[in-house]
Amino acid sequence: MAKPPRSPEALIEQFGPRLSFTPPGGWQNEATHPADKLVKTHCCFCGQQCGIQLKVRENMIIGFEPWEDFPFNRGMLCPKGVKRYMQSSHPDRLMQPLMRSEQGFRPARWDEALDFTAKRIREIQAQYGKDAVAVYGGASLSTEKSYLLGKFARLAIGTRHIDYNGRLCMVSAGTAYKLAFGIDRSTIPWSDIPKTQTLFVIGANIGECAPITTDYIWRCRDNRGRLIVADPRMTPITRNADLYLPVRPGTDLALLMGMLHVIVRDKLEDREFIRNYTTGWDEVAASVQSYDLSTAANITGVPPDAIEKAAHWMAKCDRAIAMHARGLEHQSKGVENCLGVINIMLALGKVGREGCGPTMITGQGNGQGGREHGQKCDQLPGQRSLTDPAARRYIADVWGIAESELPQPGYTAQEIMNAIHAGEIKALFSICFNPLVSLPDANFTRQALSRLEFLGVVDFFMSETARHADVVLAGSLHEEEEGLGCSAEGRVIHWVPSITPPGQARRDSEIIVELAHRLGRGEEFPFRSPRDILEELRVASKGGVADYYGITYERVDQQKGVFWPCPSLEHPGTPRLFEDRKFYTDDGKAHFQVTTWRPSGDPVDQDYPIYLTTGRVISQYLSGTQTRRIGALLEQYPEPRVEIHPRVAAQYGIQDGDYVAVGTRRDEIVLRAMVVRTIRPDTVFIPYHWAGVRSANRLTHRTLDPRSKIPEYKVSACRIRKVAAPDPGPDDRDARRNGTGTR
């Protein structure tokens, strides 16, 4: 049973998180030991994929320099980018494989660890069937690795259950864009943002989660563009909003349908565009009929005239863009929410031309590239469908196997954890995923993990999930392996390796290929480098929607990024989609989709009267495995606090800094209050990057969107009460004692 072999305290003592405060050799070291080289590559934290130059000396990353020639960010970086280099040469870095023993984790030889992993996978499959083993991937993996992992799961392991942590991130948007447009990508390059006249940002904390996009928005305002922000919180970009819509958590769809109602009522739709390039308008127009302003206002808590003004501003201009992110997508109607945005943009004919379009803001490092080439449960490379017979035949040919050998679609990420909990799945091989922190209902996840008969983890740090593992394979950081990434814009970029993995740690792709060989499928995994994988990926994606055939490392370097689809080496790439008004659907038209309002899966009531919404802070990334180890970032926002409006705080006798127990139908956690007027009084907010007793995901629930299967992180029902300061738990230890250096 996959339970941590030692106490959390002991494991933290051994593996961290410890805080790294200084570069290798200390702050002054560079003066006497300057860098040997500057490597132009990218930040590993978030889907913006900013260009950055890493300073390298003797196979260590000792600092950074802005990369001002990279067109997306032109040298700009957020604090995570600035301190990105501190994850390297970290005292917590796993340097060799580890295997669990009675006494704790013991170092193992690679052969032993890999042989054991392969043996356990095959034993469990022999006993319980092929699909008793599941694979978890992640959207911070390079595109090559995510391609490799999809092939590895289906061919080498032979399971249908592979999914990835992008299931917690981009799938609502992806599902909606595929339904409407037949393609899962931002419809615009970011250079369109400053050119638009009305910019509508809904459910996107851009200042903190996509910081560089702020500059694009401010430049839009410099050009006298108008900014509308819809969010339950005044996020940092709201400071310059021309119109702020304080939408109640989970009610975005009603806001969007209310806006479309106004467009229909006032006959503001673009009839010619609708007639020539779309299907399904009449049904959608009819479906918003009952969403008049007072209905929409009552559901959303946004004033009727503000909803009307937003609709008018979007309609009564030549160019408008609507941007959305997890706020909209992390709901049990996440797909419908995105469709609500798309319906508005299609109705207005603001698609497929400069300064126009709906767009999603991809969150994870390779959130775009990682969801294109087959690590999703229902997907084959090139954004092909695993259920499409032609796609199956094509990929089976590329892989040199019989089509019948390709499994059918398996479970999504949360469904895999549910099946582990239910005993249906017995083994898990996980890379680039920390489900114990990032999946909802963390106590359920912990229970599920402890029921596994085998857990194999590839990671560079001992994540909270890896503590449950039978085998931890020491993998590689972003800067240690070559690969492609794809940014939020759809720009394919080149992660140039700066250093090699330290100690006995290995490149992730090498580990997976080694395992494939041990599982008896070495013939299909002849790869000796990421370049070999890319060559196969190019062919596998050829003719698919996400066509990478024309993309090589050299072209990406030369063009500073290539926008896919890029079907040939001569093709320039496709920064803006649909310029020819042709969509990637069967009939070439954009498809309006009817949306239906329904309440959240965890409704507020008398016992749980307050909405809980969760999200990110600028100084942390995802489950914090990397960023909770970087001292400067942790100091910036040291612990999760619960944001509460003063009106509610007064009602409960809570003052800023008081300890507050936040309870939901799952669990209760205690955090300090941050009393601010920048959140709706009926809502509290907690960032989710922390583990253990302060993990926001102990509170969230496992309701999924029926189509995208994304969890509803943005809407839970909770109650709060003031409490005394708790005893510090194991996660509250002052990790700094063991860290490197001082401030």
Place this chain on the structure above:
Amino acid sequence: MFGYEFYIDPSRCIGCRACLQACEECETHRGKSMINFDFLDRPSTINTVAMVCMHCDEPTCAEVCPADAIKKGEDGVVHSSLKPRCIACNNCVLACPFGIPKMMQDEQQMMKCDMCYDRTSIGRRPMCATVCPSQALAYIPPEEAAKRPTKPIQVFRFGNQIITTKVAMMIPEAFDSVSIDVADYMWEGNGSHDS
């Protein structure tokens, strides 16, 4: 950098602190950030401001220095105190109307933003303005700054002290200068007292 000027535009600041983190990565003072950053009043607002040295034409810090340790270059950049001269008396720290100089206790020396002299003197942009994701700190040609909906001011009134600066603060278009003293906004007659 020829033709480039430094602008601070608090209306663009998103409070990310990339400037603060990047400043301490500068080679001449690695590990020490010279940026001053604050939430204005977090309970009520998300507004934040990041400040670099304003590089005054007549620097108060230099004027009050008893050791003549603070020098302004011909290019208008006001430097950290000269280590051999600085007596760590804190006069500059107390006197600067913008609150910029920092006393480094370990070194017993005042250090401050020198507009990344090591970078700007060789044609590069200052670190903070290079990384700033919102370009609230911007090192740009004046023509570019003129396109913004805010306007630059370089005159500040602190009571009877009028300070002109090299660095510009971007403020709403309706204002010409910034004063924090109510008296500066009052009509006190034309000087003759008819009672």
